[in-house]
Structure formats: structure tokens, C-alpha cells
Amino acid sequence: MGNENLTLLTDFYELTMMQGYYKNNSNDTVIFDVFYRNNPSGSGYAICAGLEQVIEYIKSIHFSKEDIAYLRSLNMFDEDFLNYLTDFKFTGDIHGVPEGTVVFPMEPLLKVIAPIMEAQLIETAVLNIINHQSLIATKASRVCYAAKGEPVMEFGLRRAQGPDAGTYGARAAVIGGCNGTSNVLAAKKFDVPALGTHAHSWIMSFDDEITAFREYAALYPNNATLLVDTYDTLRSGVPNAIKVFTELRDAGNMPKRYGIRLDSGDLAYLSKKARKMLDAAGFKEASIVASSDLDEYLIDSLKTQGAAINSWGVGTNLITSKDCPAFGGVYKLAAIKKDGKFIPKIKLSENPWKITNPGNKTVYRIYDKETGKIKADLISMADEKYSEDNPLKLFDPLATWKKTYLKAGTYTLREILKPIFKDGKCIYKSPSVMEIREYCLKEQDTLWDETRRLVNPHDVYVDLSNELYQLKNQLLDNININNLN
Amino acid sequence: MGNENLTLLTDFYELTMMQGYYKNNSNDTVIFDVFYRNNPSGSGYAICAGLEQVIEYIKSIHFSKEDIAYLRSLNMFDEDFLNYLTDFKFTGDIHGVPEGTVVFPMEPLLKVIAPIMEAQLIETAVLNIINHQSLIATKASRVCYAAKGEPVMEFGLRRAQGPDAGTYGARAAVIGGCNGTSNVLAAKKFDVPALGTHAHSWIMSFDDEITAFREYAALYPNNATLLVDTYDTLRSGVPNAIKVFTELRDAGNMPKRYGIRLDSGDLAYLSKKARKMLDAAGFKEASIVASSDLDEYLIDSLKTQGAAINSWGVGTNLITSKDCPAFGGVYKLAAIKKDGKFIPKIKLSENPWKITNPGNKTVYRIYDKETGKIKADLISMADEKYSEDNPLKLFDPLATWKKTYLKAGTYTLREILKPIFKDGKCIYKSPSVMEIREYCLKEQDTLWDETRRLVNPHDVYVDLSNELYQLKNQLLDNININNLN
Numbered sequence: 014m015g016n017e018n019l020t021l022l023t024d025f026y027e028l029t030m031m032q033g034y035y036k037n038n039s040n041d042t043v044i045f046d047v048f049y050r051n052n053p054s055g056s057g058y059a060i061c062a063g064l065e066q067v068i069e070y071i072k073s074i075h076f077s078k079e080d081i082a083y084l085r086s087l088n089m090f091d092e093d094f095l096n097y098l099t100d101f102k103f104t105g106d107i108h109g110v111p112e113g114t115v116v117f118p119m120e121p122l123l124k125v126i127a128p129i130m131e132a133q134l135i136e137t138a139v140l141n142i143i144n145h146q147s148l149i150a151t152k153a154s155r156v157c158y159a160a161k162g163e164p165v166m167e168f169g170l171r172r173a174q175g176p177d178a179g180t181y182g183a184r185a186a187v188i189g190g191c192n193g194t195s196n197v198l199a200a201k202k203f204d205v206p207a208l209g210t211h212a213h214s215w216i217m218s219f220d221d222e223i224t225a226f227r228e229y230a231a232l233y234p235n236n237a238t239l240l241v242d243t244y245d246t247l248r249s250g251v252p253n254a255i256k257v258f259t260e261l262r263d264a265g266n267m268p269k270r271y272g273i274r275l276d277s278g279d280l281a282y283l284s285k286k287a288r289k290m291l292d293a294a295g296f297k298e299a300s301i302v303a304s305s306d307l308d309e310y311l312i313d314s315l316k317t318q319g320a321a322i323n324s325w326g327v328g329t330n331l332i333t334s335k336d337c338p339a340f341g342g343v344y345k346l347a348a349i350k351k352d353g354k355f356i357p358k359i360k361l362s363e364n365p366w367k368i369t370n371p372g373n374k375t376v377y378r379i380y381d382k383e384t385g386k387i388k389a390d391l392i393s394m395a396d397e398k399y400s401e402d403n404p405l406k407l408f409d410p411l412a413t414w415k416k417t418y419l420k421a422g423t424y425t426l427r428e429i430l431k432p433i434f435k436d437g438k439c440i441y442k443s444p445s446v447m448e449i450r451e452y453c454l455k456e457q458d459t460l461w462d463e464t465r466r467l468v469n470p471h472d473v474y475v476d477l478s479n480e481l482y483q484l485k486n487q488l489l490d491n492i493n494i495n496n497l498n
Numbered sequence: 499m500g501n502e503n504l505t506l507l508t509d510f511y512e513l514t515m516m517q518g519y520y521k522n523n524s525n526d527t528v529i530f531d532v533f534y535r536n537n538p539s540g541s542g543y544a545i546c547a548g549l550e551q552v553i554e555y556i557k558s559i560h561f562s563k564e565d566i567a568y569l570r571s572l573n574m575f576d577e578d579f580l581n582y583l584t585d586f587k588f589t590g591d592i593h594g595v596p597e598g599t600v601v602f603p604m605e606p607l608l609k610v611i612a613p614i615m616e617a618q619l620i621e622t623a624v625l626n627i628i629n630h631q632s633l634i635a636t637k638a639s640r641v642c643y644a645a646k647g648e649p650v651m652e653f654g655l656r657r658a659q660g661p662d663a664g665t666y667g668a669r670a671a672v673i674g675g676c677n678g679t680s681n682v683l684a685a686k687k688f689d690v691p692a693l694g695t696h697a698h699s700w701i702m703s704f705d706d707e708i709t710a711f712r713e714y715a716a717l718y719p720n721n722a723t724l725l726v727d728t729y730d731t732l733r734s735g736v737p738n739a740i741k742v743f744t745e746l747r748d749a750g751n752m753p754k755r756y757g758i759r760l761d762s763g764d765l766a767y768l769s770k771k772a773r774k775m776l777d778a779a780g781f782k783e784a785s786i787v788a789s790s791d792l793d794e795y796l797i798d799s800l801k802t803q804g805a806a807i808n809s810w811g812v813g814t815n816l817i818t819s820k821d822c823p824a825f826g827g828v829y830k831l832a833a834i835k836k837d838g839k840f841i842p843k844i845k846l847s848e849n850p851w852k853i854t855n856p857g858n859k860t861v862y863r864i865y866d867k868e869t870g871k872i873k874a875d876l877i878s879m880a881d882e883k884y885s886e887d888n889p890l891k892l893f894d895p896l897a898t899w900k901k902t903y904l905k906a907g908t909y910t911l912r913e914i915l916k917p918i919f920k921d922g923k924c925i926y927k928s929p930s931v932m933e934i935r936e937y938c939l940k941e942q943d944t945l946w947d948e949t950r951r952l953v954n955p956h957d958v959y960v961d962l963s964n965e966l967y968q969l970k971n972q973l974l975d976n977i978n979i980n981n982l983n
Contacts, residue, residue, distance in 0.1 A: 017502065021683040022661055024653075026694035028682065033700065033717050043703070083686045089718070129703060137681075140656035141664055148659070168509075171625035172824040174633070174667065176507055177660035179626055196622075197513065198506040201568045209511035212621075214831040215518065217843050218528070218614060232518050233574070244846055244977060277847065329824045338823035339657040339814045346699040358702050361729055362762065492729060 020074050021083075023137045028084070031130045032094045040128040042105070042350040044373055045136070047123035047143060050366070053151055053337040057470025058460055060154050060453060061116045062185045063146030064109050064433070065443035067123070070138050071103050072439060103131050104437035108375075108430040112443070113150075113188050113453030115460060116429075117475045119366075120376045120392055122147075122342070124430060129349075136344045145178065146185040148340035149332065152309075153189025154457060156327055158465055159312040165325045166208045167194040168304055169332025182332045188449050190457075191327075203446040210236065210274070216243040223253040230257050230268065237261070237271040238302055241287070246278055251287045255294045262295075272300030274326070280305060281318040288321035300324050308335065309467055345369045359488045365411060370481060371488055379405070380425045380459065387459050388424060389417070393478035401426050410477040410485075417474075505559050506568075508622045513569070516615045517579045525613040527590070527835040529858055530621070532608035532628060535851070538636055538822040539794075542955025543945060545639050545938060546601045547670045548631030549594050549918070550928035552608070555623050556588050557924060588616050589922035593860075593915040597928070598635075598673050598938030600945060601914075602960045604851075605861045605877055607632075607827070609915060614834070621829045630663065631670040633825035634817065637794075638674025639942060641812055643950055644797040650810045651693045652679040653789055654817025667817045673934050675942075676812075688931040695721065695759070701728040708738040715742050715753065722746070722756040723787060726772070731763055736772045740779045747780075757785030759811070765790060766803040773806035785809050793820065794952055830854045844973040850896060855966060856973050864890070865910045865944065872944050873909060874902070878963035886911050895962040895970075902959075 034040055052059050076084075076098045084090050084098070105127020116122055122143060125132050157165050167186040173179035176198075183191075183199035193206030200207035211229055219225040222244060230237040239257070241250025254273050261267050273291070275283050280303045291299045303315070304326030312325060329335060348355040348371065357371035373395045379388045389407055391399075399405065402421050409415035433441040444452070463471035477485070519525055537544050561569075561583045569575050569583070590612020601607055607628060610617050642650050652671040658664035661683075668676075668684035678691030685692035696714055704710040707729060715722040724742070726735025739758050746752050758776070760768050765788050776784045788800070789811030797810060814820060833840040833856065842856035855877060862876045862884060874892055876884075884890065887906050894900035918926040929937065948956035962970070 017661075019661060019683065021686055022655070022664065023682055024655060024680040024694055025682050025685070025692040026680065026696050029694065029718065030696050030700045033696070033713060034703075036717060037713060039703070041703075045699075080686070087692065129699075133699065137656050138661070141658055141661060144657055145660045145663070170507070170509060171622050171829075172629055172826070173626055174659040174818070174823065175630045175662035176502075176504060176623070176626060177662035178630070179507065181660050195509040195511065197508055197510050198504065200510070201506055201565070207510040207572065209509055209514065211511050211515050211518070213845055214530075214614075214618065215515045217831045217845065218519075218524070218526075218834060228518060228522060232521060233514065329826075333659070333818075333823040335823055338659065338818040338820055341657070341814075344656075346702050349703060360698055360702065 018073070018075070018077055018080070019070055019138055020076055021080055022141070023134055027133050027136060029089065030133055032090055034130050034133070035094045035097055040130050042126065043129045043132050043346060044348040044355065045125045045132050045344050046121040046347050046370070046374070047139065047342055047344050048119055048121050049340060049342045050118050051341060052118060053148055053334060053340050054155060055468065055470070056151055056155060057464035057466070057472060058115045058117060058151075059147055059340070060150035060189050061110045061114045061122050061143070061147050062112045062150040062188050063142040063181075064112045066142045066146070066181065067109070067139055068433065068439055068441065068443065070142065071107070071135065071434065074101065074103055074135070076101055101134075102437060103127065103135065103434070105131055105434065106432070106436065107434040109433045110376075110429050111431055111452070113449040113456055114429060115387075115456045117390055117473050119370065119475050120390055121374060121430060124374070140342050140344055144340040144342040146181055146188075147342065148334045148338070149182045149185035150189035150453070151340070152331055152334040153186040153191050154453070155309040155467060156312065156331055157190030159309040159316070159467065160325050161316065163323050163325060164192045165190065165327055167191045167196070167331060168209070168326040169328040170196045172329040173332045179332065184446055186331060187446055188453055190450065190454065205446050210238045211240055213240065213243045216240065222249055223256060226253055226257045227260070230261060230271075234266060235269050237268040238300065239273050240276060241273045242275055242277045246275065246283050247286055247290075251290050255290060255296065258296050258299065259294065270300065271298070272302060274302040274304060276304050278305075280322065281315055281320040284321040285319065302326060304328065306330065313467060347374065348372050357484055357488060359485065359492065361489075361492060368485070368489070370477065370485060372481065372484055374481065376429050378427045378429050379419070380427070382423050382425050385459060386461050387473055388419070389474040389476055391476050391478060392481060394480050394484075397478055397480055399426055407474070407476045409474065410482055503558070503560070503562055503565070504555055504623055505561055506565055507626070508619055512618050512621060514574065515618055517575055519615050519618070520579045520582055525615050527611065528614045528617050528831060529833040529840065530610045530617050530829050531606040531832050531855070531859070532624065532827055532829050533604055533606050534825060534827045535603050536826060537603060538633055538819060538825050539640060540953065540955070541636055541640060542949035542951070542957060543600045543602060544632055544825070545635035545674050546595045546599045546607050546628070546632050547597045547635040547673050548627040548666075549597045551627045551631070551666065552594070552624055553918065553924055553926070553928065555627065556592070556620060556919065559586065559588055559620070561586055586619075587922060588612065588620065588919070590616055590919065591917070591921065592919040594918045595914050596916060596937070598934040598941055599914060600872075600941045602875055602958050604855065604960050605875055606859060606915060609859070625827050625829055629825040629827040631666055631673075632827065633819045633823070634667045634670035635674035635938070636825070637816055637819040638671040638676050639938070640794040640952060641797065641816055642675030644794040644801070644952065645810050646801065648808050648810060649677045650675065650812055652676045652681070652816060653694070653811040654813040655681045657814040658817045664817065669931055671816060672931055673938055675935065675939065690931055695723045696725055698725065698728045701725065707734055708741060711738055711742045712745070715746060719751065720754050722753040723785065724758050725761060726758045727760060727762045731760065731768050732771055732775075736775050740775060740781065743781050743784065744779065755785065756783070757787060759787040759789060761789050765807065766800055766805040769806040770804070787811060789813065791815065798952060832859065833857050842969055842973060844970065844977065846974075846977060853970070853974070855962065855970060857966065857969055859966065861914050863912045863914050864904070865912070867908050867910050870944060871946050872958055873904070874959040874961055876961050876963060877966060879965050879969075882963055882965055884911055892959065892961045894959065895967055
């Protein structure tokens with residue numbers, strides 16, 4: 014998506030609605046919230062990502078002459094509206110959760126306050142970017158959790174859903190905890206480590222395996238990680254690798270980093286056998302990298318089996334978030350400004366938890382003061398004020414009898430939505446990807462282990478303030494009276 | 499991916515291997531095959547797509563000064579190699595299966611014949627593009643099959659894995675049978691229909707639903723498809739839509755196309771009820787569009803239940819191929835040229851069907867002459883000649899006792915791999931996306947119904963010629979002798 018004009022990366026109905034607002038002279042300022050309803054992959058949390066690309070997209074919105082000519086050719090749009098588009102730019106405010114923050118269902122990740130025509134145009138691209146990167150960052154966080162601090166390399170470019178999915182997916186994977194990527198374009202673009210050594214084709218291009226190993230080790234004396242499964246891992250690959258390491262040691266040329274990579278077969282069995290063979294030959298420092306259709310569950314299982322793997326290359330299952338390839342972020346109207354005042358709006362559903370939260374809101378994160386762990390999140394109206402010096406009463410918005418009282422001094426508060434755009438101007442500077450990665454590691458430390466575990470995690474409470482809860486119920490009552498036949 | 503330089507869209511190990519070949523002066527010409535081992539989503543076939551983007555990518559490969567500077571900064575590459583990259587371009591041959599062709603496991607979709615350094619560099623991007631678009635085209639073909647010829651609209655941009663996944667995914671979805679997309683950028687780029695009307699936010703931005711409907715219908719007299727589920731489908735949405743249609747009819751302004759869209763709830767029940775209400779009011783021509791987490795199985799089930807839906811908007815499940823979000827295309831070395839002659843190469847595996855097919859190959863498709871349906875595909879050596887005037891003996895490469903004899907005159911033959919690049923020059927002109935869609939519809943007609951069905955389809959045989967089969971077994975025997983300790 015680098016240099017391409019993404020202004021038309023929008024659903025067609027955004028444009029037909031925009032023309033509708035244009036013709037009705039109804040360009041009221043509105044509030045749209047981006048939020049999601051379920052954590053992906055059965056996770057207890059998600060990692061928010063993509064804000065930097067949202068900022069780039071918003072900054073560069075403009076309808077080119079070519080775009081206008083295309084829209085004209087559809088015979089759906091009038092000249093006065095097309096004229097309006099020619100000068101289009103985003104003039105609104107955006108608040109957002111910084112990338113790498115842990116987030117939970119129902120809370121706004123992004124809040125757009127803008128004239129409705131502008132807010133509507135950007136809906137689709139904003140969702141596309143946030144949904145994709147948050148999905149992959151969350152998956153990476155789970156995979157890295159399973160690897161218990163051992164390095165995880167993102168290796169999925171060839172199976173990613175197109176070039177952007179590979180490149181922005183690699184970005185999100187590093188945010189979520191990966192220590193680098195095989196994708197050179199992503200490594201360059203985001204200044205993250207480029208990783209990898211050689212493929213089976215390298216081995217096959219030589220007359221025999223040992224020559225291929227010898228040549229590779231001679232070429233890259235800093236990192237001789239040899240792929241041992243081209244012909245037969247234990248009968249050919251590992252013995253040949255040991256021969257080459259022995260030659261290097263005897264010649265006084267031991268590489269700084271060296272080891273083997275397993276890319277097929279029974280990784281538990283092969284890694285333990287290979288470890289013994291390497292150790293017996295005196296190569297206790299040799300790393301064993303595994304990379305064969307891994308995901309968080311397989312890594313967890315390999316750990317349980319005592320596999321002797323200390324570095325993980327994860328491809329398809331991470332870059333596509335295979336068990337859950339979509340993050341369900343939505344973009345819902347929360348308020349419309351009439352006569353200088355925001356009128357809250359609500360979207361009904363037959364499922365109570367699918368009903369949207371109305372009005373101009375913000376999100377407070379509440380931490381246990383002693384442990385620094387998250388106690389709950391609180392969605393409140395934007396103008397409500399909270400102070401750590403007061404006690405705080407929380408209640409479950411669907412089961413209101415479930416209450417929690419927090420004494421003053423036992424908790425800390427942090428507003429997680431930050432100002433990103435003000436009057437169309439970006440007032441936020443994105444950190445580097447490696448800085449976001451560091452921040453994200455700290456963020457994950459604020460989760461209880463019960464929320465991080467891979468299966469059946471404990472849900473973090475996302476409560477509504479009393480004011481928001483009352484407003485929501487009032488609107489629901491009114492809709493029943495006014496709108497139904 | 500439009501204007502961006504994708505030369506670095508490659509795995510890091512491609513570059514480390516390239517430098518290895520460079521330093522060893524071993525830039526032999528090689529053959530790599532792109533093929534896959536399993537149809538996605540339990541399908542009986544796949545639809546090949548992405549060739550046009552592969553061509554664009556290959557044509558535009560060049561290392562910019564910035565790319566070279568980045569690679570230099572990694573302290574892994576020597577100046578002589580970086581110098582070589584400065585002048586890099588692809589000089590080889592590529593044969594490929596035209597987009598929209600139905601394809602089966604194990605057969606080459608693309609064959610790259612080029613100096614190994616060039617063939618290696620392009621591996622990752624070629625796989626990325628072919629894997630993504632073939633995945634989505636295949637999924638779209640299944641969804642459209644379930645819809646039994648009724649229009650299917652691609653609506654998934656907001657849930658796609660990044661901008662490219664949305665845009666090239668839309669392209670592939672149209673190739674697979676969708677009649678258009680909501681993605682305006684994709685519609686413009688590939689000259690396919692842009693589709694859509696309005697969202698819930700349009701309804702919510704007015705004081706009441708009927709005003710929103712009235713305004714929309716007045717604005718777009720050619721297509722008044724009204725979204726009826728914002729408040730209550732049967733008590734509010736459908737009655738209000740009928741009121742507006744009645745007003746338009748009374749005023750003599752009946753829209754050319756009109757109808758309702760259901761986006762939530764029980765689609766079988768709601769569509770049947772809505773159909774009755776519309777019919778009773780005299781709106782038998784009103785279409786009923788459904789769009790709520792649909793996939794091929796849900797559409798099939800709705801058809802079985804007699805749902806009164808005649809147009810389908812499919813989002814997340816199509817644009818991510820949710821039940822199977824990766825197409826497993828691989829890129830395997832098949833031969834190396836030494837002294838002017840291709841030496842066939844093979845990659846072992848513990849699973850017999852994962853062993854690669856060696857040598858310079860091509861693919862013949864064999865049709866039943868009477869029905870025009872596919873009987874089998876035959877992978878042969880590129881220089882083998884077949885004639886429809888001779889009888890043809892086929893056998894299963896894993897169970898060689900399974901044989902089929904085709905009499906002369908009962909079958910027709912077609913070589914499906916076509917020349918795409920010759921000596922680095924593109925000699926193929928991609929058809930338009932709508933032309934590919936037409937071709938793909940015809941291609942799908944060559945499949946037996948048993949192969950098209952959604953669950954437990956009949957597999958199409960992909961056989962090996964006797965010459966290829968013998969070569970493969972000979973190489974397997976030699977490897978056992980030469981490479982293992």
C-alpha cells in the first residue's frame with residue numbers, strides 16, 4: 014500500500030451515502046466508534062495495531078483526476094458532488110489507542126469525530142487496516158506466549174494473503190512479540206531484523222548435502238544454521254552438520270551462532286535425538302530451530318513433550334491467523350451533533366450484547382495498585398471525571414447485580430484513548446515498530462496469567478459507567494416507542 | 499502493491515542463497531515448479547489466479563539505490579554481489595496456466611526456467627501472489643456454485659487482511675464468479691462492477707427510518723435497495739420499504755431495480771415473510787438481498803430451506819477464505835542444467851505423495867470427447883508427444899495397478915501450460931478480469947457435478963506419464979544409495 018493512492022479503498026456505499034448527505038446539505042459532525050465484539054482465536058485479550066498506517070492513509074487522502082473521472086464514468090454521481098470530492102480532505106478529530114496496547118471487546122479502539130461525509134468515507138480503510146494488524150499482533154502474542162520467551166521468527170510471506178498481508182502482517186507480528194521476519198521488504202520498511210538462512214533448494218543444487226553445508230558455513234561465518242531435513246534428518250542431515258561444525262572447530266573458525274533447522278517430521282523426537290547427537294559431539298551451543306506448520310498449540314505441545322527446540326520459525330498459521338483469519342472490528346455511529354450538541358445514537362440488535370454504546374465516550378483502564386495487573390476497563394462518557402483518590406464502584410452492564418467496590422488507594426487509572434488528529438491535523442507521532450514491541454511486552458505484563466493462557470482464558474471485565482448505562486437504557490426505551498409499527 | 503517497488507518482497511534466505519551462488523560462480527539454469535498438494539476448503543478442484551500480477555511483478559523487478567543501501571547496512575553482503583544486484587533483471591522463461599483455469603493438486607501451475615539466482619529471488623513473491631488469488635478465486639467459485647447462478651457480490655474489504663488482500667481478493671473473487679465488488683479501488687483498477695447502496699448509519703442519521711428510505715430512493719432512482727434491519731425487520735423495515743415503493747409507484751416513479759437487504763437475524767424466516775409482504779403489496783419484482791456472515795454452506799442451507807433470497811452479499815468468509823485461509827502452493831527445484839542438459843532433481847519426504855516430480859515437465863488435460871468433461875490430467879516430460887489419434891493408457895502413480903485405457907477418438911487433449919516469458923520478455927497478454935471470469939465459468943463447466951459438489955467431492959485423477967514415473971523411481975533409488983550414511 015506504500016505509494017498507492019488509497020482514497021478509493023472504500024466501499025461503494027460510502028460514496029453513494031456521501032452524495033446523499035451532500036445533496037441533503039446534511040454534513041453534520043458525527044462520532045463513529047471502532048470496536049470489536051470477540052477476541053480472535055479464543056484469546057482473553059487482543060493487541061491493537063495498525064494506527065500508524067491509519068494515520069498515513071488519512072493524511073494522504075485525495076481524489077485524483079483519474080479517481081474523479083472513474084466515478085463520473087459510473088453515471089451515479091453529479092458534477093457538484095464530484096467537484097466537492099476534488100477538494101476533499103479530512104478535517105476532523107481522531108482519538109485512538111496506541112499500537113501495542115492490550116484491548117478488550119466493546120471498548121472504542123478509535124473514535125472519529127468529523128463531518129459525516131468524511132467520517133463515512135474513511136470507514137472501510139480504517140477497519141481494513143486495524144482489523145488486519147490487530148489480528149496478526151494478537152496471534153503473534155499468543156505464539157510468543159507459547160514459546161515462553163524463546164525467539165519466534167515470522168516466516169509466512171509466501172502464504173500471506175497478498176503482498177500487504179505479508180508486509181504489514183510482519184509488522185504486526187513483530188509488535189506482538191516476534192523478534193524478526195524473513196520478509197526483506199518489511200524488515201527494511203519498519204527497521205526490524207531480517208532473518209533466515211537457506212532453503213532445500215540450496216542443498217539440492219549441490220551434488221551432495223555436506224558440500225552444501227560446507228559452502229554455506231564458509232560464506233556466513235556469523236550464523237551457520239543448517240537445514241538438515243532435505244534427505245534424511247538423523248541419518249544424513251545432522252551427521253553432516255556435525256561433520257561441518259567439527260571441521261570449523263578444528264580449523265579455529267567456529268561460527269558465532271550455529272545450529273540446525275528442522276522443517277519436517279516429528280519435531281519432538283527429531284529435536285531430542287539431534288540434541289543428543291550435537292551434545293555428544295561437543296556442540297552444546299548449537300541451536301535447534303523448528304519450522305513446520307507451527308502455531309501456539311503445537312509449540313505448547315512440543316514444550317510439554319520436552320522437545321529440544323530453542324528457536325521457532327512460524328509461517329502460515331501466524332501470517333493468516335489460520336484458526337481465525339478475521340478480526341471483527343466494526344465502525345458504528347455513536348452520536349450526531351445538532352445545534353452544537355451531540356445527540357447520542359444507538360444501533361439495536363436482537364442480541365443484547367450486540368447493541369452499541371451511544372454517545373461521546375472514553376475508556377479508562379483500572380489497575381490493581383499492588384500488582385500492576387488490570388482489574389477492569391471502564392467505558393464512560395468523555396466528560397466524566399474519575400480520580401484515584403475516590404472509591405470506585407463497578408458493575409457488569411448485562412448482570413447489574415454483579416458489583417465490585419474499589420477502595421481509594423488500591424487502584425490506579427489510565428485513560429487509554431489518546432488524541433491522534435485534531436481539526437484534520439495529526440498531533441501524534443508513532444513510535445518505531447521495535448519501540449511498540451517493547452511497549453507491547455510491558456502491556457502484556459499487565460495481564461493476569463489466567464487471561465494470557467491459550468485455552469479458556471479468564472475474561473477481563475469491560476464495564477460501563479453508570480451515566481453511560483443510564484443513557485443506553487433510556488435510548489432503548491425511546492426506540493421502542495418511536496420507531497416500530 | 500500498485501506502484502510500490504516489490505523487489506525486496508522476498509525471503510531473506512533467497513538473498514543469502516543468491517550471494518552463495520554468486521560467490522561460487524554457480525548461476526546454472528534451473529527449473530522450479532509451482533504446484534500445490536491439497537485443494538483448499540475440501541474442494542474437488544482449485545481455480546488458478548494471479549498470473550497478471552506475477553507478470554507485473556517480474557517486469558518491474560529492480561533493486562533501487564535505496565534497496566542496495568539497505569542491504570549494505572546489514573553487513574551480510576559484499577560489494578561485488580551488491581553491484582550484481584544493481585543491474586539485476588529477470589532473463590528466464592516462464593510457462594504458466596492461464597488465470598481462471600481449473601487445476602488440481604501436484605500439477606505445475608507455473609514453471610520457471612532461469613539462472614538459479616533469478617529463479618530463487620522471485621520464489622516468495624510468486625508464491626505469495628498465486629497462493630492468495632488462487633485461494634480466493636476457488637472460494638468464490640464454491641460460493642457461486644451454492645448460489646446456483648444468482649448474483650454474488652464481494653463485500654469483504656473491511657475484514658480483508660490488509661489493502662491488497664481486499665483489492666486483489668476482489669479481483670480473484672470476480673474471476674471465481676462474483677458479479678462485482680463493493681471495493682471501489684478494485685472496481686476501478688480491474689474494470690469490474692462497483693456494487694452497494696447504503697449502511698445502517700444512513701438510516702440512523704435521519705430522525706426516522708422512512709425518511710431515510712424516501713431520501714435514498716429519491717436520490718438513486720435506478721436502484722432502490724433498502725436496508726431493512728436497523729430497528730426491526732418485519733415490524734419496521736419491510737413495512738416502511740413497502741410504503742416508499744408504494745409512494746414511488748403512485749407517483750409513476752417506480753425504480754428500475756428495487757428491493758430490500760437483510761443483514762441480520764434468521765434469513766430463512768425473514769426472507770420468506772418479507773417476500774409474502776412484498777408480494778401482497780404488488781411488489782413481486784422486488785429483490786431480496788442477504789448479507790450476514792454467509793459462506794457456501796450457509797447459502798446451500800438457505801436454498802434447501804426455501805429462503806426467498808435472490809442476491810447474495812458475501813464478506814468475511816469469502817475475502818479471507820475463512821475455513822481455509824491459505825493455499826499451499828510451493829516452489830520446488832525440478833532440474834539443473836549442466837553442460838547444456840537438464841539433470842532432474844527430486845525432494846524426498848517421508849510421505850510418498852509429498853515427494854516432488856523431477857525434470858522438465860508439462861501438463862496435458864484429457865477430456866471426454868462426448869461430454870467435454872475432464873477425464874484426467876497427465877503430467878509428462880515436456881518433450882513427450884501425445885496425439886488424440888492414438889489410444890492412451892493412464893495409471894495411478896501411487897497405486898499403479900489402477901489403470902485406464904482411452905480409445906482413440908473418445909478423448910481430446912489440451913496442454914494447459916502456456917508460454918508467458920521467453921528470455922526475460924513477456925510474450926503473453928493477460929485478458930481483462932471480466933474476460934477471465936467468462937473463461938472461468940466455461941472451465942467450471944468441464945468439471946463433473948461430482949467434482950463440484952461442496953462436500954466429499956470426487957477427485958480428478960492427476961496421473962504421471964510412464965516416462966516421468968520411471969525417472970522418479972530411478973532418482974529415488976539413487977538417493978538412497980548416495981546420500982544416506
